[in-house]
Amino acid sequence: MIPGRWWRPAPRNPPHQAITDRTDPFLPTGYVVSHTGPVWAEPFSVGISGYFHGNVFIGSPAYRLTGAGGGVPRAVESLRLSELLDPRHRVVPFVGREDEQRSLWRWLDPPHAGLRSVRLMYAPGGQGKTRLADRVGATAQEAGWTVLHASCEPLTPEPRSGPSGGSDNDGALLVVVDYADRWPAGALPSLLTDPLLHGGGQVRVLLLARSPGYWWAGLRSWLTGVGMPADEFPLPPLAADPQARRRLFRVAVDRFASLLPDARPAEVVVPRLTDPAYGTALAVQLAALVAVDVSRLAGSTAPSSLVDLYGHLIGRETAHWQKLRRAGVTTSPTQQLDLAVVTATLAGPVADDAAGEILRCAGAEPTTIRALLTDHTACYPSYDQESVLEPLRPDRWGEAYLALAVAGHDWWSRHPPRSWAAGVARALLRAADLEPATAAGVRARALTVLSEVATEWRHVATRVLLPALRADPALATAAGGAVLATIVDLPDMDVELLAAIEPHLPPGRHSDFDLVARRITGRLVEYRLPRCGDDAERARLHIDYGRRLARAGDRHAAQAALDRAVAAAEAARAADPGPTTAVLLAWALHLRGHRLAAVNRSAEALASVERAVEILDFLAGDDPAYRFRLAETLDNLGIRLAEVGRHPEAEVAARRSVKLFSADAPSPAGEVGRAAALTNLSAIKAHQGRADSALRTARRAARLWRRLSDEQPAVYLPELALTLNTLGLRYAESGRLEEAVKATAESEEIYRELVDCNPVVFELDLAAVLANLSGHLWRLNRRAEALRTHAEAERIFTRWGGADPEVFSPHLREVRQNLARMVAEQTPVYLYRWEPGAGSFGS
Incomplete structure (x- = not known):
């Protein structure tokens, strides 16, 4: 390992996608969507990963690993008053936490947690998480462990300090991850699959966070799927009594x-x-x-009072600046330093070349910016000496400073607010005239900080954050799904603002936003339904909510929502017969077919889709405008017929679908529909024993999906993964086992990336691919790999079977039967229900 470098894990397979300069209109500004996955590079070459916004430019790596104590310690005597509270300086002797230390040491002990383990330690800010982790890390280091700190600060430069200890990871390794709940989607799974964490020794990863939000539920499920034990450790108050x-x-x-x-x-x-x-x-x-x-x-x-204690520190900070100015150390007036402190709290720490831009954006006089930056650094030197605009530490102190600077609190007479503070916050949220990379990071960090402050200081929500979102609702997605979830839960969040944010959510599947989008849509539906007097509008509301529920992985709730959509559409059609209500009913029936199939109600799914086709067939005969909807529904019908064993009829429906998608002039929607229909047609042909024709069709589909996913990976990569699984089956049926393994392994790799962010949606697809891959490996006499792969698939199906036996126990029975055949050295039976149909994109 080269000390102090940014790290990304090595790929299991070669790269599977190209870099493109197409802009994803639903990519939050400056936020890396993990569907794209990291872009890997061979040794000594350049790997690019980052944001796309018009022109391509390089964004920030996912994380960095540095050795414990990598920063240069400062003498305690040189610390100003408030710095004595910073846990990094360890000024106050460590007191108490004996039980917690013993618990963490038991977790570190090999017999208690196996080779690798992850623990989330959470508590409100100021409860001592960092000090306790520091204490345990120091003790572990004395005992021979290598201790590393992982950080994810997008605007800081590359550190020079490197990991302590050896680089071969033969010994025990403890990785401490602070602010784990603020990491972008996909970054934590990337860290947890880093080769450094998968050497030959014990590995423990300690995550620190304020609360275990839905980010942790998804991550823990993923960890379970990859066989890494994980648990929670709520940190009780140190000062409980x-x-x-x-x-x-x-x-x-x-x-x-x-x-x-x-x-x-x-x-x-x-x-x-x-x-x-x-x-x-x-x-x-x-x-x-x-x-x-x-x-x-x-x-x-x-x-x-606590507020007055913080107010006392504010007064002492001001006195400290004035003392330095009188001594000639600084030249900036108090108000300018005050502005720099507020700016640093919202946007720092940052690299020096970005700091001037940011201060200008915040309203600093251009002619004074260089001197102001120098003076701020003199007052607030960076902990790692590699960045500037160091924010106030600990975080609670910086948040209180910002909150008391903003007008609207109840302590005005003792702690006068600054009239310009709210404007600085709004300016940094807009990040106008900043370079795109800098603007993206500033928006994301300012939104993250303000969302945290707003949970404790209501006036910051009502005076700054929520008005900024009303002025620019698109800003709500700038820092990712976890921050948006915090904002959505603010007491003053109203349905009008939720409705303004809703159009800026990704309209289709998007792993980082699927869960919070479900919550937003659910609250809006709950508000709108009682006020809706129109059956057609009610049907549309249920359809939208059902689709959000399905993308979030809530299969039963999605199916129930589509049942309600069908009922409302039936009522709308009865009240006003005509093409508009007929199409609405057909669309609800079509979507309900997908949802019924997802909970193993195949016969009902088929009946629902057959009705949809009947309605659209009649309409399309008179108006070609309905052909696209008919093509999509015929594709769905082909899948449903195949599920109940009616393969000749399924092929007729699938061929009609392909023909209709190909009939009109080429369009993006038509290409998507044709790719899905070809994928499904390939599976239907294979069911009828036509291996060569099925393989040719699967290859056509895979070419289409690969091109589409290269252009918009965040949208189409799941469909490429699904089709590669189909392609692997087709290769295997034609006896081309090496090619089958290659295609299926690429499918597995993509699904692992998708599971990183939303295991509820994608983990079962991963299990299906693993089960198929194990069969290919077995037939190539790679028996040990086959059994390991199959065991992982069985673990996933077992866990899901326990959670929902009605839906998932059949899969578990079949995977165990397949294993019995493999152990008996018979040719494994490929279970075609593990070849999920390519869903209609609108579904």
């Missing part, structure tokens, strides 16, 4: 008094520690720091 708080307060007072000149610890007044505001370690240490500082000032009284 007054006695513990008093102990922590006294330790902190003694330490701060030893560092601050003229301190009089005997005169320190203990605050009312029974107040729930002192429930975090940071709050108690803040109270101790302010109490010691006040003891140095004759006639002063220590503040009593």
Whole structure:
């Protein structure tokens, strides 16, 4: 390993997609969609990964790994007052957490967690997560472990410090990941599949986060699927009761008094520690720091509220700037430094070449920017010495500083807000006139910080964040699905704003947004349905919600929503017979067919789709405008007929679908429909024993899907994966087993990328591909690989079978029967139900 470099995991297979400069209109600004996957490079060549926005430019790597203690420590005596609270400086001696340390050491112990394990440690900000992880890491390092820190700061430069310890990973490795809940989708799975974590020794990954949101549910499911145990470790309050708080307060007072000149610890007044505001370690240490500082000032009284404690620190920061200016160390006036601090809290840390742009965007005078940046760095030196605009640490302190700067809080008389602060926040959210890469990162970080602050300080939500989103609803997607989920849960989020955000959600499948899109659509449907007096509109609402539910993997709820859509469409057609309501009913029936099939109700699915075809067949006879819908529904019908064994009829329907999709002038929608129909036609031909013809059709489909996925990978990559699985089966049926393995392995690789972000939707498809791949490997006498691959498929089906036996137990029975045949050294039976039909794109 080269110390201090950015790392990406090595690919299991060669690259499977090309870089394109097409813009995905539903790609959030500056946010990497993990469907595209990383782009790999051979040794000593350049790998490009990043954002596409008009012209292609290079974005930021997924993560970096650095050795514990990689930053250059500063002397405690050089720290300003508020820096004494920063957990990275370890000023206050570590107190308590004996039970938690023992629990973490048991987790590190090999007999308790196996070779590799992941643990999420979560607690509100200020509860001591970083200090505890630091403590455990230091002890682990003394015991011979290699300890690395993983970070994901998109605008910081490449660090020079490198991983400590050896690089061959023969020994035990602990990786600590702070802010895990802020990582972009796909970045954590990329880290967890890094080759560094899969050497020969023990590996433990400790994730730190404020809460286990839906990001963790998806990640944990994926971890289970790849055989890496994962658990949660809710960190209880360090200062849970007054006695513990008093102990922590006294330790902190003694330490701060030893560092601050003229301190009089005997005169320190203990605050009312029974107040729930002192429930975090940071709050108690803040109270101790302010109490010691006040003891140095004759006639002063220590503040009593948490807000006033932060206000005291703000006053001391201002005094620190003025002292430096009088000494000639800095030249910037107080208001300019204040603006730089607010900007750094929202956008930092960043590389030096971006910092000037960002300060200009925030409203700093262009002629003073270089001096201001130098002065801010003098006041707030970077921890890693490689970036500038270092934000206030710890995070809670920076968030309080920002919140008190924004007008609208209840403490105006004691902590006057800055009239320009809200404008700075809005300017950074717009990020106008910044370079595209810089603008993308600034928007994402500012939105992330504001969403966190808004959960604790309501006026920031009502005065800054939500008005900014009302002015530009597209901004809501700028930092990804997890941040949008935080925003959606704000108390002042109203349905009008949700409705404004809704059009900016990806209209189709999008792994990072599928779950939060379901929540937004659900809340809007709940609001709109009672106010909707039109059956046709009700049907459309149920259709939209059903599609969102299906993309989020909620199969039963999606099927129920489409049942309601069909009922509403029936009522609309009865009240107003005509082509419009007839097409609406046909569309609802068509979609319900997909949803019924997804829960193994094949006969009902077929009946629903047959009705849809009957309606559209009648309409298309008079008006070619309905041909496209008929083609899509015929494709669906072919799948449903094949599922119940009516293969000759299925082929007739599939051929009609291909013909209709090919009848009109070429169009993107027609190409998508034709590719799906060809994929399904290939499977139907194979069912009838026509291996060579099936293979030719599958290859045609794969060429179409590959071109489409190269152009829009975030949209079409799942269909390419599905078709490659079909292609592998066709190769195997023709005796071309090496080609079967190659195609199926590429399908597996794509599905693993998709499962990284949404295991609920894609994990069963991955299991199906693994089961088929194991059969190909077995026939090539690669028996050990075949059994390992098959075992992973069985684990996935077993887990899903336990969660929903009615739907998934048949798959589990079949995979076990297949294994029995393999062990008996018979030719494995390929289960065609594991060849999922290419879904109609509109479905």
